[in-house]
Structures are given as structure tokens and as C-alpha cells.
Amino acid sequence: MKEYNPHEIEPRLQGEWAKADLFHVPDNDDKPKKYILEMFPYPSGDIHMGHVRNYSIGDVLARYHRMRGFDVLHPMGWDAFGLPAENAAIKHHSHPAKWTYANIETQKSSFKRMGFSYDWDRTVVACDPEYYRWGQWIFEQFWKKGLVERRNSPVNWCPSCKTVLANEQVIEGRCWRCHSEVEKRDLTQWYFKITDYAQELLDDLDQLDGWPERVKQQQANWIGRSEGAEVDFVLCDADGNAPADPTDDDIITVFTTRADTLFGCSFFVLAPEYKGLDALVAGTAYEQPVKDLVEAAKKVTAVERAQGNHEKHGAFTGRYVMNPINGQKVPVWVADYVVADYGTGAVMAVPCGDQRDFEFARKYDLPIVPIILGEDDPLYDTLKDEQNRVVTSVDWDEAYAAEGRLVQSGPYTGMVGGKHSEGEAAVVAALEEMGRGRRKVEYRLRDWLISRQRYWGNPIPAIHCEHCGTVPVPEEDLPVMLPKDIDLAAGETLATHEEFINTTCPVCGRPAKRETDTMDTFTCSSWYYMRYTDPHNDQAPFDSAKVNSWMPVDQYIGGIEHAILHLLYSRFYTKALRDLGLVDFDEPFTNLLCQGMVKDSNGETMSKSKGNVIAPEDMIAEYGADAVRTYILFMAPPDKDLQWDEEGLAGIYKFLNRVWRQVYDLVGAAGEDTLYQPANKGKEKPADAAKTLLRERHRVVGKVGDDMERDNFNTAIAAIMELSNAAGTFLHVTSAEDRAANPEWAALARDAAETIVKLLAPMAPHWADELWNTVLGHEGFLYNESWPTFDPEKAKADEVELAVQVNGKVRARITVAADAAEDDVRAAALEAVAAHTEGKQVVKAIVIPGRLVNIVVK
């Protein structure tokens, strides 16, 4: 018998697979397709355990579906643009490309060492001009379609990364990458109008049955659809006189979901960044205090705001507006708790019903008019029929935000108030009638800010011409190449690179300047999965027929950290490309699996600073890639966090070893090395063990198939262990001679061996191929073999043990034929528990076939 030696067989088989070009994927033909995709990695060094888990899951699915008879597309590439490469280049006085490509080579060899079945001919590297050329081309198609805008507005600026960030990249006020506090700046930047797709991105979440609920929920929350109304307030003087025929300049509009509370509006608040604020206070005594407030507000960081209990600050503008619903004059304040880029940047303040307004009113001694009350409120009886404003202060500690009855609210008094309430509908209808309001849907989703002030990214293909404005680079001139001669360590950037900047205008031919911003790296990852279907196309990003035949991705696997960012952007790209007529599907990823993290044995995240990182290469060196793959799938369900336990890994290594030897025994090739001396003491009869093995062989094939379809790799492996245990028992109670002499047993044993090897092939492919060739005597690789079939009839036991319960407590066990009639089972059960039912009345006996009988007595 040959010893199991992963260190010898794994590299050898990897070589054989490569030589045979085993994982080459031609364009798919008439066979059904499966597109199995793992999120491509950022080449930041060698791979870590998180990668091993992610890609082991994908590889098992790819190999399984391949054996199941699908044409499987299983590609790999690199998300190769990004800031870490620039930082490394600065540190080492080198070029980002050097660091990036070196890391790609390292990771690629690690992937090969893991035995992953990628078609390396389809590799997509985001920083290759052959790829980013088409990223620029898509940008220009979006531009033509009106999905690109360049505008000046307040943006998030990361002082450490020295670039702007998209909204999605600011987490609790900090940069998603370096965790520095983000600042607000007014800058002219490039945007993708993802908000044009807000409603569809929300609606189509319903189609994504194969996505985790929490991911869909997070996206829905991020899109943040809110139904309400816009209400126009007209500027008026201190006596409450408003122009009879106000112009747009006289009107300030607010968005509200609670128009029902309009009678409780006792002041009005503008965001510090509100456009037109300067004009309102210019030349008045209020100008300086307002300016001071605006300056102070700029210093409040988003992180402080995120703490939640940040104290509100405001200043009176000296101006008033008229409440359209009751003609009352309301003072206009400016305050730092109103955000400029949601709604209109102005809010009507109703302190009795909104906690923020409440706190502000308390601080600045503004009226709190109770206009919505719970029926158990002490004020309710006094005010329930009061249409006029008679009470303008309350002794509450907080605002009343729940549903209630409207009071002091003119004709609406007595109506139910709340979100989407009767009162809200009535007030909006009245506003519409008077032309001072209209229904409005707001989204929290902002347009995607895609420009970055960094070198190592895809250049935005635009040219700024004094005469023609900002124009696209002609398609035939794409790609705009990143200049290679740049010294980042010396502080050079694209904006200082004269040779790059200076060009001619493609429209008028006069000297012009190139755009020096690059695109957000998330633009690269928004369509790479489409490029895999046609990676070498130099006429288009991809051929529509090819992309439509493989897409959408059947199973996408990656980290939950992309629940919003990458997955939302990819959905947007897909819809935009569809509307450009380039693809014919609506959603990119049919099924999504978010794998859990790999933690250390104490449940801590692995990190270099903690010094608790388990390096995949060390584990492979000790136990081999097959054991690492199988272990990482066995120890936890794929979507749960996994605590690394090296003893568990050693256990899987022993399991592979044990089954390795078992296969030799099952086919009668073990000879003197057999582990299974007959040991009949207290054992099953050989014939029973054979029967059990046959049943397990069929049951387990069915179970493993079901488990694979549901991503339950851990229970699939457990089931294979059960089959191996049944084979072990059979080997123990029979001798090699018995098995050789009995053709039925010999066939059973060989079938069991081949079945186990095939079932484990997706997890432990080198181990399986080696046994398949050398012990089982087959040519070729299991990647090309078909998955074992099973007979459900043979998976059934002919006798079953049932628990007999009396009033829900197990009192006896009976063994009956699997196909026994219900009446016979009931009779046998009653007899078995006669002692417990004596003297009592049997009310009924519930028979659950194959499970139990419950006898209810009084």
C-alpha cells in the first residue's frame, strides 16, 4: 500500500491537470451552464485564510456542477487598481504596477497550490490596458446616455487618502479603507447617476430569491425610499405679510413625511450649506452670527455626528416664512442638525413630534405646540376638540413620535395622524389644492461619486477645452493610457504630469488639457464578471451573445462587507448596460453566498498587529491543500464565522488518511497493510453490515447531493464520514478472503470505494484523483467523470424503529416493517406501552410514519 502523501501527490497532479489543460472552458454549447464566481481579490500580498475559504467554496461548487454535467465557467482575476499599491510604491520608491503584478504572481501560485480549477486563460486583471480600455469605453457610453454628470457640490474628502469618496465608502464618518475621519469639501467631481435607477434597484430586490435576506434589507435601507410631500413656504416679513404673487425666490420648499403635523410647525430650519442662505442674511444684523454658525458646523466631523448625542447648534436668520396650511408666520433658523443633501436642505420643525426638533426647541426656547397626542395623554381630553392653537408649551421630556389624534389642527383636528395616515393624506390634498404642496418620493441613495484624485486607477477619458468645454476622448483613441514614468514618492501625480495633461481638443483641435482624475476602483469590479465571458475581445468589452449565454452568474460567493458597495454598483452597471442594449438580463447575480470570516481559536479577527494570523502556506506545508480545503468546509456552515482549530484540521487529515487506506481494503489491495482485522466481538453479522453499507451508499449519495445544492458542505462531509464508517464496520466483520469469495460483497465494496472517492472529489480533488488512478485503476481525472447516482428505494431501511410516546413522553420503542400499515403500527404501539395506559382512557393515537407514535390518554 502506498502511504497518503499530499506533498507528493498534490504538486504532481496540479502539473498533470495543467498539462491536460483540464480547466479550459470553451464557449458553452447546448449543455446547461453554471457560472460559478468568487469575488476577485485585491492583490495586497499573499492570500489569507479568508481567501482560502471563499475560493474553496467556489471550487467545490464548480467541480460538483461539472461532475453533474453542466458547462461550468469558473474564472479568476484581480481587482488590481487601488491605493495600497500606490502607498507601497511611495514607500519602496517604486511603481504601483511592479508591486501589483508581483503580488498577482504570488497569489496565482498560491491558488494553483490550493488546486483551484480556474481557467487561467480567462484571467482579467483590472490594471491591464486591455481591460481598462473597455472600462473607459463603458464610461463614455454612460456619458452619451446621460448617466454621467460633472458638478460642484459638497463631497466627502479623506485627508489621509487625499481623495474624495463615494457616500457608500464613508462608514460612520470614516474612510472605508483607512478609517480616517472624513471631511466635507466643495469640489467639482464626476458622478454616475445611480439615483436614476433607485426605484428599479429597490423593486428588483424582490427577484433575488437566492440572496440572503439581510443583504437585500441592507440595500433597501441604503436606497432608503421615503414617501412624503413637498411643501412650499413663502418668505414673509416680521408682521407676517407675504407677497401675494410670490416668485421662486420667495419660496423655500421642504420635504416631509409628516404633513399631518404641519399645524405644529413652530420654526423652520435650513442646513448650514443651504444654497441661498447668504442672500437671506446679507447685510443684516444676523449675517455674522449665521456665518459663525456655518463655520462652526464645518468643524463638526461626521464621526462626532455619528455618535448620535452631538449637541445641536443654531442661529436665527432674522427671516420668517409663512406656513401655507394656517397662514402663520414662522421664524427661519439655520442649524447644524439639518443635512444639506437630503430633501431640499430645509425642514419644517415640529418639536412636539420630532425628537431633534424637540431638543432644538428646548435649547433655544422655541414654542412646542402639541398637535398630535395619544388618547391616554393627560392633555388629550382638554384638547381633543380644540381646533385653534391654545397650548404652545408642554412639560414633556421627549417628543411624541407615535401615531395619535390630531389636535389644535384646524379642520384636521380629531383625525388620525402618523406616517401614511388619514391626516397626512388630507393635509397633502389641501396643499395640492392650494398649489403649495405635492406628493414626493425621496431616496437616501446619492449619486455615485466616481472620480478619484489618485494615480493608480482607470483614467477618466475626458478632455477639457476652453472653447468646447469638457468632451470625451474619441473611442478610437482609447484607452487613455496611464503614463508609466511617474515618481509618486517625489510627489508626482497625474495633475503634475505635463506630458499626460497636455493634448489637443478632439472637437476643435486647439490645445486642451486632459482630465487628471481616475475612476473609483469599484468601477472595475462592476463589470469584470461580464468580461470573463469574452476576455480577449479587442473590438468590444464583450460579445453580447457570449455574455448573454453565460450570464447571469448562477452562484456568486464573497464577503458580506460588499453587501452595499460592490453589489449595488454591479446591479447598477448591469441595468445601465441593459438599457444600452449590450446585455439582456436585469440582474447580475442570481444566487449570492456571503461567507463568514475566519477567526482565530479565540474568535478574534486575524490581523498582523495581533500576531494571530494563520498562514495558508504553513497549513498546506503541514497537512496539504486537500485537508485544508476539506477542513474549512467542514468546520462551520459557509455563511457563519469559523474559529480556526488546528486539531480539527489534523482530524480531517486523519480522516483523509483513514479513507485512503479504506479504499485499498475495499478493493482488496491492502494485503498485509489492512487496518481491518475481523473483530466480531459484539459486532453486527456480516450480512447485516453488507446490507447497511448498501443502504448507506445510496442514502448518502442522495444526502450529499441535497446538501451541495443547499451549500451545506459541512453536513455533506459529515454524511460522507457516515458512509465511511459503515464501510469500516463492513470491513471489520468480514475478512478479505470472505469478500473476495463473495462476488456480491466484492462488487459492493468496490462500489462503496468509488462512491466515497467521487463524493469527496470536489473537496479533496488531488486525493481523489490519485486514488481513482492508482488504486481504483481508472484513466483520466474525476473532473471529467460523472457524479454517482443513487436509488431511493435502496436507501430505505426495510425495518424502522419508532418511538412510542404517551402524552408526548417516550415510553417504549418498537421495530416495525417500513411499509407496515398504520393500524398495525398503532396496535403494536398500544401493546408496547400497555403498562402506561392501564386504567386510563386512550383519546387518540397519532402515527407519524417512520418517526413515532404518540398516544394521548386521559
Added chain:
RNA sequence: GGGAGCGUGGCGGAAUUGGCAGACGCAGCGGACUUAAAAUCCGCCAUCUUCGGAUAUGUGGGUUCGAGUCCCACCGCUCCUACCA
């Protein structure tokens, strides 16, 4: 503040539509083999027990013949998100 999820032996976890809780594995304990150890093989392994049983899936209720699973309340933990009007 808003949203989502999770609580099962010493540990990781299993229980597919409500049907024998603890599959499978790790650790531990005992045995075989060995001069010995490792490896390997076999067996035991929720808790208490007067050996009849009793108690057990975070806590307390409820629905049901039957609840880890469904409903309500509470406790604890994790993740996401946030002055979004």
C-alpha cells in the same frame, strides 16, 4: 435612534414542512497493539439519579397530541446603519 441576525454538551456544530435533541467531528476517558511512546484500531462520552426514572436547546409565558423549530414579553451577544425630516 433605525434595521438584521444569533443564543443547543467541555468545544465546533447537527436536527430539510413542528415529530425520538445532541448526527458528524474535536477534546477527554478506558481498552487493544508496542519494550515504550507516537500512529493506528475498538469502546465510552448532556446533567442528576434511590437505576423506576427525572431534568435539559438564554429566561418567563402561550399555541399544539407534540415546540430547539411557531407566537408574545424579557435578558444577553453580534453585525449593519444613522441628525434622512
